[in-house]
Amino acid sequence: MSDPTPLNLETLKKEAALRAVELVQSGDRVGLGTGSTAKYAIEEIGRRLKSGELTGIVGVSTSEASEKLAREVGIPTETLDPRPLDIAIDGADEIAPNLDLVKGLGGALVREKVTEVQARRLIIIADHTKIVGTLGEKAPLPIEILKFGFLSTIERLRDFLPGGRLRQPGAQPYETDNGNYIYDAQLPRDFNPVELERRIKGTLGVVDTGFFLGMAERAFVAAPDGVRELTRD
Numbered sequence: 001m002s003d004p005t006p007l008n009l010e011t012l013k014k015e016a017a018l019r020a021v022e023l024v025q026s027g028d029r030v031g032l033g034t035g036s037t038a039k040y041a042i043e044e045i046g047r048r049l050k051s052g053e054l055t056g057i058v059g060v061s062t063s064e065a066s067e068k069l070a071r072e073v074g075i076p077t078e079t080l081d082p083r084p085l086d087i088a089i090d091g092a093d094e095i096a097p098n099l100d101l102v103k104g105l106g107g108a109l110v111r112e113k114v115t116e117v118q119a120r121r122l123i124i125i126a127d128h129t130k131i132v133g134t135l136g137e138k139a140p141l142p143i144e145i146l147k148f149g150f151l152s153t154i155e156r157l158r159d160f161l162p163g164g165r166l167r168q169p170g171a172q173p174y175e176t177d178n179g180n181y182i183y184d185a186q187l188p189r190d191f192n193p194v195e196l197e198r199r200i201k202g203t204l205g206v207v208d209t210g211f212f213l214g215m216a217e218r219a220f221v222a223a224p225d226g227v228r229e230l231t232r233d
């Protein structure tokens with residue numbers, strides 16, 4: 001297997017995205033994910049709309065960045081309302097064998113979850129480096145927390161999730177589209193994701209976590225030897 005250099009990872013991300021977009025049908029309301037892989041899906045939906053292969057698509061964006069890209073490629077968008085979405089396509093930071101996910105390294109976890117929970121089908125697209133045996137193996141768990149009192153919230157989280165840190169790429173903490181901060185938690189070696197999710201979400205000051213448990217219907221995972229289609233066990 002060749003090295004996952006940035007160049008061929010981009011090719012793989014696009015291959016996975018193209019497979020997922022084949023599932024989009026004319027007239028669908030589509031959840032538009034966020035990140036460097038979801039970008040290829042948004043561009044392909046735009047291309048198919050222009051070519052006439054797809055008609056009547058409405059996109060619902062999971063971030064300001066995806067909204068901007070959707071407009072640039074000509075996808076009409078609406079903000080989320082209570083109606084279900086026919087399909088949503090998004091990337092992930094980690095994909096477990098049962099298709100439980102960690103998401104949010106791009107900072108869009110809350111809008112992604114709020115949107116994708118309404119999708120009849122959540123399709124995940126990724127290159128093979130995102131596959132893990134257990135969540136937490138490669139990536140931290142992003143936890144969106146209120147800006148107000150964030151140091152107190154982090155103290156509460158550190159009680160049971162030590163070793164994490166406030167996301168701060170520069171002089172200031174990273175701020176989400178919702179005006180919140182992110183605590184990137186180190187996951188313990190052995191944990192039950194459902195119980196840990198419940199405990200984190202029960203912590204005062206937490207908005208939501210990057211765990212997407214039981215949500216994904218399938219994943220298209222691209223490797224140098226082809227695109228694998230994974231479904232939930």
Ligand SMILES: O=C[C@H](O)[C@H](O)[C@H](O)COP(=O)(O)O
Nearest residue numbers: 035036037091104106107108
């Ligand atoms: O907040 C970002 C999202 O959860 C992304 O879907 C995730 O981080 C994967 O992004 P990428 O496709 O850029 O690796």
